[in-house]
Amino acid sequence: MGCANSKAGQARQGTKAVKGLDGGSSASGGGRSAAGGMPRIKMVLLGDSGVGKSCLVLRFVRGQFDPSSKVTVGAAFMSHPVALPDSSTVKFEIWDTAGQERYASLAPLYYRGASAAAIVYDITSKESFAKAKHWVKELQKNASQEIVIVLVGNKSDLEQDRDVSAEEAKAYAEENGMEHVEASAKTAHNVSEIFESIAAHLPRMLNQGEPK
Amino acid sequence: MTVSEAEGEGAVGEEQKREPEELAARVAEEEEEDADVREAEMADTGTPRLTREEVEQGIARMDQHVDRESRDQSAGTDASSSSGGSYQKQFVNKAPNEDSTMPSWRRRKKHMFVFSNAGKPVFSRYGDEQMMSTFFAAAQAIISFVGDKWGDGLLSMEGGLRGPGGGSPWKRKANRDSRAQGPPGKLKALFLEKGPLTFVCVSRTDEPASVLRHQLDLLHSQFISILTLGIERAFARSASFDMRKLLNGTGPLLRSVIHSGTWDLPVVLGGVAPLPLEIGLRKQIAQSLQGCFVPDVMCSLLFTADRVICISKRKRFKLNHKDLFLFTNFVRLNDSFKQSESFTPFCFPSFNPSAFLYVYVSYVTEDVCLAFVSGRADSFHELAEAKVFVESFLRQPTVRTGLEQALREDTLKVRELPMSAGGGFVGETPLWHYVYYHKGLQQLLSPRMGAPPLATRECQKRVLRGYQEMSTASYDGMTVRWRRSGSFTIIACISLDFDLYATFDSIVDAGSAVRICNQLAQYIHSKERDLLMPVFQLKSNTRTTAAARRATL
Ligand SMILES: Nc1nc2c(ncn2[C@@H]2O[C@H](COP(=O)(O)OP(=O)(O)OP(=O)(O)O)[C@@H](O)[C@H]2O)c(=O)[nH]1
Ligand SMILES: [Mg+2]
Numbered sequence: 104m105g106c107a108n109s110k111a112g113q114a115r116q117g118t119k120a121v122k123g124l125d126g127g128s129s130a131s132g133g134g135r136s137a138a139g140g141m142p143r144i145k146m147v148l149l150g151d152s153g154v155g156k157s158c159l160v161l162r163f164v165r166g167q168f169d170p171s172s173k174v175t176v177g178a179a180f181m182s183h184p185v186a187l188p189d190s191s192t193v194k195f196e197i198w199d200t201a202g203q204e205r206y207a208s209l210a211p212l213y214y215r216g217a218s219a220a221a222i223v224y225d226i227t228s229k230e231s232f233a234k235a236k237h238w239v240k241e242l243q244k245n246a247s248q249e250i251v252i253v254l255v256g257n258k259s260d261l262e263q264d265r266d267v268s269a270e271e272a273k274a275y276a277e278e279n280g281m282e283h284v285e286a287s288a289k290t291a292h293n294v295s296e297i298f299e300s301i302a303a304h305l306p307r308m309l310n311q312g313e314p315k
Numbered sequence: 316m317t318v319s320e321a322e323g324e325g326a327v328g329e330e331q332k333r334e335p336e337e338l339a340a341r342v343a344e345e346e347e348e349d350a351d352v353r354e355a356e357m358a359d360t361g362t363p364r365l366t367r368e369e370v371e372q373g374i375a376r377m378d379q380h381v382d383r384e385s386r387d388q389s390a391g392t393d394a395s396s397s398s399g400g401s402y403q404k405q406f407v408n409k410a411p412n413e414d415s416t417m418p419s420w421r422r423r424k425k426h427m428f429v430f431s432n433a434g435k436p437v438f439s440r441y442g443d444e445q446m447m448s449t450f451f452a453a454a455q456a457i458i459s460f461v462g463d464k465w466g467d468g469l470l471s472m473e474g475g476l477r478g479p480g481g482g483s484p485w486k487r488k489a490n491r492d493s494r495a496q497g498p499p500g501k502l503k504a505l506f507l508e509k510g511p512l513t514f515v516c517v518s519r520t521d522e523p524a525s526v527l528r529h530q531l532d533l534l535h536s537q538f539i540s541i542l543t544l545g546i547e548r549a550f551a552r553s554a555s556f557d558m559r560k561l562l563n564g565t566g567p568l569l570r571s572v573i574h575s576g577t578w579d580l581p582v583v584l585g586g587v588a589p590l591p592l593e594i595g596l597r598k599q600i601a602q603s604l605q606g607c608f609v610p611d612v613m614c615s616l617l618f619t620a621d622r623v624i625c626i627s628k629r630k631r632f633k634l635n636h637k638d639l640f641l642f643t644n645f646v647r648l649n650d651s652f653k654q655s656e657s658f659t660p661f662c663f664p665s666f667n668p669s670a671f672l673y674v675y676v677s678y679v680t681e682d683v684c685l686a687f688v689s690g691r692a693d694s695f696h697e698l699a700e701a702k703v704f705v706e707s708f709l710r711q712p713t714v715r716t717g718l719e720q721a722l723r724e725d726t727l728k729v730r731e732l733p734m735s736a737g738g739g740f741v742g743e744t745p746l747w748h749y750v751y752y753h754k755g756l757q758q759l760l761s762p763r764m765g766a767p768p769l770a771t772r773e774c775q776k777r778v779l780r781g782y783q784e785m786s787t788a789s790y791d792g793m794t795v796r797w798r799r800s801g802s803f804t805i806i807a808c809i810s811l812d813f814d815l816y817a818t819f820d821s822i823v824d825a826g827s828a829v830r831i832c833n834q835l836a837q838y839i840h841s842k843e844r845d846l847l848m849p850v851f852q853l854k855s856n857t858r859t860t861a862a863a864r865r866a867t868l
Pocket of ligand 1: 150151152153154155156157158159169170171172173174175176200201202203257258259260261286287288289290
């Protein structure tokens with residue numbers, strides 16, 4: 104639900120109603136170069152509420168983990184420069200969206216024009232995995248063709264409560280041409296790998312997306 | 316599932332038919348469009364002069380009321396400590412496992428519920444609404460039983476139900492605010508029907524029905540603000556529509572709004588609490604808020620957890636104090652805003668209940684929050700640039716020290732007042748606390764509570780309820796109202812332009828109370844310029860864009 108009618112939103116895709124937040128001009132979502140600045144990569148995190156999207160971003164951007172839950176409202180924005188293996192630097196512009204149901208219809212605002220998406224689930228919750236699949240479908244249908252999607256199973260530190268097997272998730276990711284990473288914002292396990300695996304696709308994306 | 320058809324873009328063009336009372340004095344709007352920063356003219360308010368006779372007469376009449384008055388002696392349920400840290404955490408469900416069959420649940424002093432007309436539970440202040448379907452079914456039955464008889468969607472009942480397990484039938488009473496109240500703990504129930512939802516308050520707090528109704532109205536506005544009137548359409552499509560999914564996680568927000576009905580003066584008296592700030596500095600800040608023109612920005616706000624520093628807005632954006640409260644409370648309540656810049660839809664119910672606007676929110680210092688209200692869903696990056704501009708302005712040494720000082724020092728403290736106006740340390744002065752309410756601007760000036768002699772929560776609550784009662788009851792049009800209540804005395808002076816409410820110790824005599832009130836009113840009046848907050852007008856076409864401004868810097 105929520106904030107705008109999601110059905111209407113879909114019907115009006117591409118029209119003014121659901122523009123991307125960058126002005127909606129770059130539907131292909133390549134890295135844009137700021138005048139004289141480093142290339143910017145727009146990325147979006149999607150997934151059920153409580154799976155740990157904000158914790159992952161805060162771990163990546165600030166190296167911190169705060170276990171007290173701070174439910175995201177609307178969407179939070181953070182940017183972070185990342186050095187690539189070829190010693191160039193790109194700036195990740197990360198939209199950490201709210202997972203609560205009433206914000207779901209806002210998602211197109213954030214994934215439209217995005218170069219990359221991390222779809223996050225919680226390995227201790229089957230429900231959150233089902234939700235992740237829903238997001239995969241929505242992106243396949245509505246996002247840019249070139250968008251790089253990483254499927255992230257968060258809370259890998261909670262192995263004892265695991266409810267989604269790594270094999271199942273991996274198989275699903277492969278079927279859909281996505282990378283799969285199990286990570287933990289708490290222990291920092293594999294967190295930078297999420298972004299590295301996106302960065303690994305960057306040279307291709309950057310070439311395609313060069314100045315418009 | 317989707318609820319609202321409303322789009323930000325639709326919202327902007329749509330002019331409101333209803334014209335909510337406006338925060339800014341209307342004077343500001345009729346002025347010429349030239350001035351760079353425009354300010355509301357502050358009405359020249361005379362100071363009240365009370366005579367001793369007036370007061371004594373008032374006392375005599377008030378004492379009669381007090382005799383009938385019942386006092387709340389039982390332990391407060393609102394004992395949540397306001398010790399630092401997360402405001403949000405205070406409003407988790409205090410009794411998540413209670414249900415309506417438990418004595419502890421029945422003992423709670425003020426319940427609020429919301430259910431759909433299909434009888435589906437939507438929200439309960441205490442307990443798990445899902446476990447109380449029988450209770451909700453009963454409430455629903457009461458409503459449908461009397462349903463055809465209530466005219467304006469409001470049903471008010473009173474009963475002698477006391478203590479757990481009591482089941483005496485409620486008597487239906489006239490649906491009017493009556494000041495005559497029954498014995499302590501008398502139960503009041505209010506049902507307020509709003510479209511597909513019914514809002515219920517069951518209270519033994521002795522607040523009059525009109526006040527409870529006001530609180531239910533605010534809760535309803537909070538619902539609208541979360542979901543817009545779109546919920547009504549969703550219910551129209553399907554009566555069994557499950558709203559709880561959409562409300563997921565909003566419990567603390569809803570509970571905080573209920574809490575504010577008792578604890579936040581801006582809600583209790585209906586106004587805005589500005590941060591006292593030297594007018595020159597406030598103007599400069601307003602200029603910086605206007606320094607970056609972003610198309611479709613309707614309003615820029617700078618505020619702290621409990622006070623508003625500056626508002627610059629477009630004329631057509633009507634911002635009343637209720638919407639402003641809902642917004643600042645929403646920001647204050649969600650800790651996630653402190654972590655990073657955010658962009659979120661928000662509905663200002665009095666401005667336009669059927670559409671969301673988009674709000675950029677970012678803390679510019681640890682305590683000061685900046686927000687831009689925009690009609691456009693894709694304006695984030697422009698607003699983020701505007702924020703950088705404001706932030707750098709606020710970092711200038713003179714601005715920063717001036718603002719920090721205003722934030723740190725509560726110039727409204729009783730201790731800071733001149734001695735003749737009741738200033739002094741605890742024990743030296745009979746004056747404990749006061750509220751100066753400017754009617755034209757709907758702004759209130761008041762020292763923060765919490766310090767001795769108003770240290771305990773129970774005591775604060777009684778003072779707040781006293782103010783509320785004095786402001787709502789009509790007292791036959793008396794301009795001076797007086798009320799002794801246990802350990803303190805409250806006096807209210809009602810004048811044309813402002814109201815002054817003051818709390819004194821219990822032994823103060825009328826003569827000195829009157830003297831102090833007069834001096835206090837005069838003192839505040841003389842400082843209004845630097846205490847009250849003009850609302851600045853934002854104009855559309857004279858501003859440079861952020862990019863242009865950077866180029867010229
Ligand atoms: N054990 C464990 N807990 C985690 C981990 N990551 C997050 N959490 C916990 O999960 C809860 C929710 O995390 P958030 O990052 O706020 O979840 P979110 O996905 O951003 O949720 P929304 O903002 O509502 O969409 C927090 O209380 C965290 O303490 C993790 O890697 N391990
Ligand atoms: Mg989050």
